[in-house]
Amino acid sequence: MASIIEGYLGKRVDGTRSRMPARLDRWQSATGVFLGLFMWAHMLFVSTILISKDFMYAVTRMFEGSFLFSEPHPVIVALSVAFVFAVFIVHAGLAMRKFPYKWKEYKMLKTHAFALRHGDTNLWMVQAFTGFMMFFLGSVHLYILMSNADKIGPFASSDRVWSEGMWPLYLLLLFAVELHGSIGLYRLCMKWGWCNGSDARAARKRLKKAKWIITVFFLTLGLLTLAAYIKIGQEHRSHYGERYHPAAALVLPYSPVQEVRS
Amino acid sequence: MPDTAQNKGRMLTFEILQYNPSDPESKPHMVTYHLEETPGMTLFVALNMIREKFEPDLAFDFVCRAGICGSCGMMVNGKPLLACRTLTRDYPDGHIQLMPMPSFKLIKDLSVVTGQWMDKMSKRVESWIHTKEEHDITRIEEPVEPEVADETFELDRCIECGICVSSCATALMRPDFVGAVGLNRIARFDVDPHDERTTEDYYELVGDDNGIFGCMTLLGCEDHCPKNLPLQEKIAYMRRKLATAKDTGGGLEIRVEG
Numbered sequence: 403m404a405s406i407i408e409g410y411l412g413k414r415v416d417g418t419r420s421r422m423p424a425r426l427d428r429w430q431s432a433t434g435v436f437l438g439l440f441m442w443a444h445m446l447f448v449s450t451i452l453i454s455k456d457f458m459y460a461v462t463r464m465f466e467g468s469f470l471f472s473e474p475h476p477v478i479v480a481l482s483v484a485f486v487f488a489v490f491i492v493h494a495g496l497a498m499r500k501f502p503y504k505w506k507e508y509k510m511l512k513t514h515a516f517a518l519r520h521g522d523t524n525l526w527m528v529q530a531f532t533g534f535m536m537f538f539l540g541s542v543h544l545y546i547l548m549s550n551a552d553k554i555g556p557f558a559s560s561d562r563v564w565s566e567g568m569w570p571l572y573l574l575l576l577f578a579v580e581l582h583g584s585i586g587l588y589r590l591c592m593k594w595g596w597c598n599g600s601d602a603r604a605a606r607k608r609l610k611k612a613k614w615i616i617t618v619f620f621l622t623l624g625l626l627t628l629a630a631y632i633k634i635g636q637e638h639r640s641h642y643g644e645r646y647h648p649a650a651a652l653v654l655p656y657s658p659v660q661e662v663r664s
Numbered sequence: 665m666p667d668t669a670q671n672k673g674r675m676l677t678f679e680i681l682q683y684n685p686s687d688p689e690s691k692p693h694m695v696t697y698h699l700e701e702t703p704g705m706t707l708f709v710a711l712n713m714i715r716e717k718f719e720p721d722l723a724f725d726f727v728c729r730a731g732i733c734g735s736c737g738m739m740v741n742g743k744p745l746l747a748c749r750t751l752t753r754d755y756p757d758g759h760i761q762l763m764p765m766p767s768f769k770l771i772k773d774l775s776v777v778t779g780q781w782m783d784k785m786s787k788r789v790e791s792w793i794h795t796k797e798e799h800d801i802t803r804i805e806e807p808v809e810p811e812v813a814d815e816t817f818e819l820d821r822c823i824e825c826g827i828c829v830s831s832c833a834t835a836l837m838r839p840d841f842v843g844a845v846g847l848n849r850i851a852r853f854d855v856d857p858h859d860e861r862t863t864e865d866y867y868e869l870v871g872d873d874n875g876i877f878g879c880m881t882l883l884g885c886e887d888h889c890p891k892n893l894p895l896q897e898k899i900a901y902m903r904r905k906l907a908t909a910k911d912t913g914g915g916l917e918i919r920v921e922g
């Protein structure tokens with residue numbers, strides 16, 4: 403009943419303001435932090451292909467539970483992706499409240515941002531634009547991985563990138579995520595004052611610099627990684643669909659890994 | 665290189681919006697003026713010369729000419745600035761475009777009413793000391809620690825020029841947004857020991873998406889405030905406080921009769 407009254411009258415029965423806006427703001431930031439940090443870890447995992455196919459294979463096996471079971475359990479991967487997907491959806495739902503919706507708002511924003519030539523306003527524009535891109539790019543990627551959790555590995559992933567034509571989407575997603583994430587984490591520190599210290603203005607300068615270094619680092623790493631998958635995918639094209647067998651498994655004929663598809 | 669009176673100044677090009685919303689005939693348009701630069705010329709000086717030489721009814725506001733009263737804010741090449749504190753020599757290409765500050769009611773040309781907006785904001789954040797203490801002028805006032813007093817004075821330096829509002833995309837897109845000036849005001853009363861309001865009281869004033877949670881941290885305010893107020897720091901501080909404000913109510917009392 404209290405909720406119905408609040409809904410119709412716009413105020414709570416005792417006249418106080420709802421704590422919901424505070425809660426939503428906290429969740430927006432919490433999901434942003436999770437996704438931002440997750441994307442760093444994610445990039446480090448996928449880039450293991452730059453070290454070797456075996457290493458990348460070992461990492462995917464680890465996520466399938468190799469440290470607990472001898473059999474691979476891709477369902478662990480599927481559930482993890484589902485969780486990230488859920489966080490992603492909640493974040494998108496909360497953050498999209500800040501988009502300009504009406505043409506008039508958009509016009510004002512565009513005129514202002516172009517005229518003001520102000521760094522952090524421009525960064526927000528990039529963040530909103532890349533966020534919008536990720537509605538589509540991110541959803542496609544997440545759904546495919548969730549429903550193909552057993553098909554991750556040095557060859558399976560490269561086949562997806564090249565033979566299944568995913569590389570253009572990954573290229574766009576890479577730019578969107580790296581820009582959006584690092585800008586977002588910088589903005590979070592500003593928004594909540596987490597890194598202000600005793601001299602907030604000096605801290606902001608340092609943080610901004612760190613933000614750019616991080617963006618360039620992850621973009622470079624991402625481009626190299628994508629290139630590596632593309633190259634493997636091209637070489638593996640004639641064996642499309644075949645799975646990877648790690649060198650170690652060939653050397654150790656009795657290793658349980660051998661029975662396992664890659 | 666110091667200007668000297670003998671040097672002939674360079675020619676400046678001013679593009680100025682002209683529009684009178686109260687005249688149904690008037691259409692907003694830009695007018696260009698060429699003016700010779702004089703030593704140490706500010707926009708205040710330039711606008712007066714333009715009014716003298718070319719456009720007797722050009723409207724713009726100035727009072728103190730010293731960055732104190734906050735009445736001369738305008739958009740200078742897209743940036744909100746105090747015109748009396750803006751030197752023409754800071755524009756190397758000599759091209760200066762002047763527009764009225766958006767988000768405030770336009771009177772004419774470059775003249776806007778910031779007062780109305782500020783009044784509404786002041787009422788909204790209840791910009792006065794809230795205390796139950798009875799004033800007794802025969803007794804000596806409670807002393808306030810100098811550091812605490814300084815903190816209050818620091819935030820009290822706001823001149824209500826409205827530049828933080830005009831530099832904020834959030835405020836421009838969403839006219840009901842309380843703006844940095846309003847959030848700074850809340851922070852000012854929060855540090856002032858005379859004010860007895862609690863975090864929960866402030867939540868009632870700005871605890872929504874038109875208030876503190878509407879801020880998108882674009883930091884236009886922080887980077888343009890002519891008084892250099894620590895707006896990022898203070899808004900973040902209030903946000904942390906208000907985001908974790910205790911929930912004091914919301915319950916329903918049901919009365920059953922008969």
Ligand code: HEM
Pocket residue numbers: 430431432433434435437438439441490493494497498500501529530532533534535536537538540579582583584586587589590593879880881
């Ligand atoms: C459909 C997907 C997404 C959309 C539509 C979206 C949209 C947005 C928008 C508009 C903002 C700005 C919010 C504001 O100014 O208050 C934002 C903030 C943020 N986003 Fe995203 N985003 C998406 C996905 C992601 C992903 C995948 C990451 C991780 C890399 C991420 C990390 C962040 C962070 C850290 C913030 C700052 C949070 C805050 O200001 O509270 N977002 N997002």
Ligand code: SF4
Pocket residue numbers: 821822823824825826827828829844845848888889890891892893
């Ligand atoms: S906070 Fe700064 S920019 Fe905003 S009204 Fe006050 S003095 Fe002007």
Ligand code: FES
Pocket residue numbers: 725726727728729730731732733734735736737746747748749
């Ligand atoms: S005229 Fe007073 S601040 Fe410019």
